[in-house]
Amino acid sequence: MSTQVASTPHGALGLSDDDLLSMYRTVITARLLDEAALRQNRMGRAPFVVPAEGHEACQVGTAWAMRRGVDVWLPYYRDGAVVLTAGMTPYEVFLGIFAKADDPSSGGRQMPSHWGHRELGIITGSSPIATQVPHAAGIAYAVRYRGEDAVVASWFGDGATSEGDWHEGLNFAGIHRLPVIFVCENNQYAISVPQSKQMAIENVADRAPGYGFPGVVVDGNDVLACYAAMKQAHERARAGDGPTLIECKTYRFLGHTSDDDDKTYRSRDEVEQARDRDPVHVFGEYLRANGVLDDVGAEELRAAVKGEIDEALSAAWEASDPEPASAMRHVFAEPGDPEGGSR
Amino acid sequence: MSTQVASTPHGALGLSDDDLLSMYRTVITARLLDEAALRQNRMGRAPFVVPAEGHEACQVGTAWAMRRGVDVWLPYYRDGAVVLTAGMTPYEVFLGIFAKADDPSSGGRQMPSHWGHRELGIITGSSPIATQVPHAAGIAYAVRYRGEDAVVASWFGDGATSEGDWHEGLNFAGIHRLPVIFVCENNQYAISVPQSKQMAIENVADRAPGYGFPGVVVDGNDVLACYAAMKQAHERARAGDGPTLIECKTYRFLGHTSDDDDKTYRSRDEVEQARDRDPVHVFGEYLRANGVLDDVGAEELRAAVKGEIDEALSAAWEASDPEPASAMRHVFAEPGDPEGGSR
Amino acid sequence: MTEKNVVTAIRDALHDEMADDDRIVLLGEDVGNRGGVFRISAGWMDEFGEARVIDTPLAESGLVGVAIGMALHGMLPVAEIQFADFIHPAFDQIVSEAARIRYRSNGSFGVPLVIRAPCGGGIHGALYHSQSIEAFFAHVPGIKVVMPATPADAAGLLRASIADPDPVLFLEHKKTYRAITGDVPEERHLVPIGKADVKREGSDLTCVSYGYALHACLDAAARLQQDEGISVEVVDVRTLAPLDTGTILDSVRRTSKAIVVYEDNRTYGAGAEIVSTIAEEAMFDLDAPVVRIGGPDVPAMPFAAPLEHYFMEPEPDQIYRRMLDLARA
């Protein structure tokens, strides 16, 4: 059986067919969850949602190389599929979407998709872009200081690379050769601003040498390519060889958020053309071509996931809202609050 | 005569012997001015001075390629020799050192060496490091927007490259291919922090490709090498080819400022070794070797400059202090104030 | 006069100013094809050209720093911060640079820059799309801070801000954008920076407010007149810095009672300066202690509707009730 595995591209990466099926299930979950959330938004039940559509391969591919319960995750708002990979459940995601009291990210205090989950090692994130990048470096410093084996990863968009914090975070990580991975999901737009107005270069990864560590460009619609790059970076980090910047070239299929109208700045042609390389289809094709999952199996999986999501959604919808006066709590520590953060 | 000129290295750069003598005079002026200022500091007459010693070649060399009265200058506090090249007089510099009412930079409001001179196109600078870098980009944008032929240059130390503003300023300049030159005077220390704790790379210039324009490393103790690099960058800028980052490798011979004690972080050996390549001597040697100035001439020039400086110092010392209640002025525009800035 | 809402008034005024003077450029994130997230500049990139409607990289410090450079070299930049909450990365460029350049150069240089920032809550924007930021900047000498609450003031103050030779932070409360309409003069009118405005005359007590909270105060004042015959004078501060203490003190001296209302976190908020000024200058004219209503001292407005409502109004109808208590005191 292990010989059979090694004869496929995923086998060569050390992934079994079962691994691949789990990855695919996560990809499908992310996609169907997005669609369900968007429907809730149109129905007026979810005031704000952030679709990941188009980013599923690079999110699941990179996140898959991380270890649940060991590594530390600093995703950004578009990373619905990263947090599913880290262990968040669709129910928990919907608790956030409906701003319920039990939302693990914030108890309904933050906008949806501002992830945080202490038990899973997902560090609370905010709206201001790129602020998590120095946090990732600081956590990686602490990981090494404390002699832990963890790896820290921070995800962000192309837009984030323009912020001073991005520069300062990468620079610090490079100086100290920290066990941290920086993943840029380059979808070529910061809301409406095209890459050409964000930077005068083609590859964000080309900035990595300026910080003294390698930058890698991968096809963000190829889940295995993303996994492979991340796996290597993860090994580098654990070996004490320092950070890696991974740039995944991808595309966002929908508006920036449910508040955006992307027709103002992108042609429908451009979007349609990008959909030709929809990472969900690309992954499905790979599975079929390698005999991992046929059409019937794919349909069954889809239906199963859909059932799970519907259930999660209904349960979350029924959950309790936060108490109004609880708005005054947690400005400062309360007796019994956990200390610090991820550990 | 022109053939004779072209046969020397400086001739090949289009510099006549007279040009070279002017450059040398500026270098000597900077050095002697520093020494005089430091003596004033030790005498208790100047509470704070910032010596440029060691940086004279890279400052005069780069600044020499700029055009007085046309181009726009954004120096940092160590750039005593840049502002002399731009046209500031020793008298004006001493007005700043003694915080006199007529100090053109600030009327004695800022610490010495926080340069500004509207008539000369030297933009007012502050203490916070690297804030002038985005200003330079914005001025260069305005230069092009208004159809002017000017070139903008901003000088800074190696320390400045760690700031977010540095990243954001270079990135904007690269995107718009602006007529601006960024000059890094890399003396290997940000106060006491050695380069190895500031960045994981050897050359700051290697960051330029990340912004889509060239980076150049030059020997900052070789005034002609600095001039040559700047001249080329200046031509690029005027031709519409965009920014250049020039890194001058140099060394600061004295403390960071008169408040610093560099013995806490640098060995005397290291400093002595650097002095072997004192740019003033290197330049003097070049002049002698190329028959431009012999020892007698050099001594005469030195004596003449010293006389000028002593005179400037005495005159500035006698100038009026600012009126105490004038501290309340210029918070907002007063009737008759000039608009905007450099033009 | 034309009736418009606040966002339209801002759009029209900025449009006309740009059409009149090509030194003016608009720069910010998504101001180009997207026309800004509030669509103020929709179509302008085509109309004025890419050189004047500049989509910047996602970098607020650089954005403000570049705009300062432009202002130093003959242009009149209007920098748009997408949400006021994202102005914080530019704090150093605003405080250390824009606000200090004239002072530090002894008057040689000036920064004719306008920074526009949509602020305020109640629009389901959660912690990072709801903030009030006026207190931070009103404290900084060298920059002016204005915050119009009506369409006419928005248009007139925006024109005055662009005409001003010094940096002006122009705060636009997002909730007023569409909710507040009013008449705006057709012609180019300027509302002077530094002048408060009595938005409702009254004799029993003075209410001082600004921004969206002003409208809650006007509403409470109207109901108190109707319900209880209590006559509340409502002063719209309009400019936080420099503060028009004259208009405020005149009113308080007439009514002998004062209440100050603002949305921002209460403690060390802008209202503290107003209350303090009244206490120092008009204490012997007061018949009751000054009352201050500010937002709860929590880091920012939460997202969930019950929490957001609690932030905006911890007790039901609190402005009305505190006014009533004060009138009866």
Added chain:
Amino acid sequence: MTEKNVVTAIRDALHDEMADDDRIVLLGEDVGNRGGVFRISAGWMDEFGEARVIDTPLAESGLVGVAIGMALHGMLPVAEIQFADFIHPAFDQIVSEAARIRYRSNGSFGVPLVIRAPCGGGIHGALYHSQSIEAFFAHVPGIKVVMPATPADAAGLLRASIADPDPVLFLEHKKTYRAITGDVPEERHLVPIGKADVKREGSDLTCVSYGYALHACLDAAARLQQDEGISVEVVDVRTLAPLDTGTILDSVRRTSKAIVVYEDNRTYGAGAEIVSTIAEEAMFDLDAPVVRIGGPDVPAMPFAAPLEHYFMEPEPDQIYRRMLDLARA
């Protein structure tokens, strides 16, 4: 008890805490070989190792951001900002991140971070080495702001700040560093955050102050006692946020007169909150309007000696004279 100056008290307290608990690290520009520009950590890089005494690149936002990361992962970072004036690039990391992480995560995460910042003027530091920054941060819920004025308070508040589970901005007035000496307990003593302290008892009027200005007030109070037999109670705020309104109001209610003194720019300064609180809560106890003395509203302290002196004291002996006037009112 040992007599020390403020900078020594800070150094000794921080040293002992670091020796006791290796979760504590010090990071900042030049804290390593240079020992910081005020030499607080001289020799510590050798003593505690490079991993605990960290020379950072010249980047304040990154410095605070990295420290937040450390605090989120089991460490207790002390971030040194070389001069408070250079904290502004880190404003976003402090306001949007450090101060909001607990709130936004509904209590799941916390940031046990201390940010030390030498502030204040009168030391010939000009515009960018003289600033007061307390008003900006005292307004931000989620971060505590302390500003000791004596060696004992500096030591005790620093220890309390390190022990605190939330972010604390620890402000050190540079002019107190060497100018102010006093007894400091040998043993590990904590001064509670959020408690003001009556530094001089009195009955004729209450003076509320903090930082270096407190000493000018104590000096004026002593002279008034001697010259005029006027008894001034001097309250040292010590913690700006959360503000101990109880101690302040108790004193004002006893003396019936209040003067608030601070070095920072007057308008929208921290003193406005204190005056406002007194006006709201104790107006009927007052025999005269509250008096407020703040710094001139100019962008920052100028360098030239005549200008700097003017900033620190626009009229000769103004605190003494305003106290005297108030006592006689």
